[in-house]
Amino acid sequence: MEELDLTTREGRFKHFGSVDPVEGTKPIEKELMVDLQSSKKDFLFEVDSVGINNLSYPVVIGDFQSVGNFELATSLRKNEKGINMSRILESLETQNDGGVRLDFGTLETVLGTLRDRMDQESAEVTADGKWYFAKQSPHTQLSGMAHADVKYSLEIGESGTTRKQLGMTAMVTTLCPCSKGISEYSAHNQRGYVKVLLDIDPEKELPDDHREQLYEVLEINASSQLYPILKRTDEKMVTERAYENPRFVEDLIRLIAYDLVELDWVKGFELECRNEESIHQHDAFSRMRYQK
Structure with missing residues (x-):
């Protein structure tokens, strides 16, 4: 049995069950890897919406940064197996400047980018966030931060x-x-x-x-x-x-x-x-x- 040096992290890992990686046989270069998502044949049905949801992402609503919860998706043709999910985040990142501004103009830009990168007929987004704003008390006029929950939902097609x-x-x-x-x-x-x-x-x-x-x-x-x-x-x-x-x-x-x-x-x-x-x-x- 191999004598382990428990003063090293590698030794401690192996002591708790870690093993050395095996020599693989599949390619590590992207160009040589199998791309199942891009497969094309008759897959029986078109799909109205496929994408990601429950995505927590920084947003800007009005004058303040907040946290948004996003669902983003595109359509999928009958002859295509799947979409490239990473392009969804890449499309959202194009509008990230200390957070994505939560308004219809910005979301329309995100969807236009997403639709182009996915080469699909339609794209959609729904984003929820907490809107903070200053509100004064009715008599003393003392200002404090109030809030309301807002939702923006947008879909674009051809x-x-x-x-x-x-x-x-x-x-x-x-x-x-x-x-x-x-x-x-x-x-x-x-x-x-x-x-x-x-x-x-x-x-x-x-x-x-x-x-x-x-x-x-x-x-x-x-x-x-x-x-x-x-x-x-x-x-x-x-x-x-x-x-x-x-x-x-x-x-x-x-x-x-x-x-x-x-x-x-x-x-x-x-x-x-x-x-x-x-x-x-x-x-x-x-x-x-x-x-x-």
């Missing part, structure tokens, strides 16, 4: 853009109208979540402040807003505003829908409002779809 969607999830305060109507002293309230996915009209130009416009619509219709910093005078304003504006989830979704319909760059939407009930063990929700 004829141009085939899907363009913007999503956002924002937190709000809701106060129960029924509780206010029956209680002598107070009314129960809770944190609510408003989630929307917009179909963007490709014929309209998306405004630079589209995130701000959408966020305002989601929170202004609630009983009250959430703030990163609240002093005593701010808290008084927030709680009194909630009491003055009671909202069922049914009320909230209808008020938000009205404002969304009035945005000329919105073609349609899916909308959900959900309350984490403070006097129940369950949540309450309302959901709707609308197309102009």
Whole structure:
């Protein structure tokens, strides 16, 4: 049995079971390696989407760097076995400058590069990230960092853009109208979540402040807003505003829908409002779809 020198890393590795590499017979030069993904014959079906997801990648949303979660894919022809997955990351890297700027213009550039490098008819991307922005308290005007979750989804084909969607999830305060109507002293309230996915009209130009416009619509219709910093005078304003504006989830979704319909760059939407009930063990929700 081989005497091992445990004072060396190699000796310790072998002591714990590592073995020497075997002499291989397959080529190590790329040009000589088998390329199964590029095989061409009848593979029975076209594939709508093939690619990668759950990719964590730095992004820039507005003025701040954040972390994005990406799904990127292309189509695949019937006579092709597979795609070259490494080209997906290579295409994303072309737009990395301290993070990929999360907007439709940048994502369209990524998809154009990806489609060309893959030589496919279509390419698509969906990216989620947390958008940070400064928000002032209502009375003392103290500024702190607020946030909302945003989603950008885009698909391009030979004829141009085939899907363009913007999503956002924002937190709000809701106060129960029924509780206010029956209680002598107070009314129960809770944190609510408003989630929307917009179909963007490709014929309209998306405004630079589209995130701000959408966020305002989601929170202004609630009983009250959430703030990163609240002093005593701010808290008084927030709680009194909630009491003055009671909202069922049914009320909230209808008020938000009205404002969304009035945005000329919105073609349609899916909308959900959900309350984490403070006097129940369950949540309450309302959901709707609308197309102009």
